Amino acid sequence: MPNLDRIIRLQTVLTRTGLSRSTIYRKIAEGTFPPQVRISVHGAGWRESAINRWIADPPSYRADNDNRELGPGPV
Secondary structure (H helix, E strand, O other), X not given: OOOOOOXXXXXXXXXXXXXXXXXXXXXXXXXXXXXXXXXXXXXXXEEHHHHHHHHHOHHHOOHHHOOHXXXXXXX
């Protein structure tokens, strides 16, 4: 069975990173945090693999290094 990349929602991201909501969105705008992916008309989440890469090395994470061909772009 292939290793599927799960989509996780904001509350999970907040818990796993220890960041506040406003800090996450500021870092997305700066390009230093993984962008969201649209999962429905009114919903978005994050690729778990991107969050794991950020957690592994926050200071050197750049969103432009993320693998974009996995699905839709940022919200």
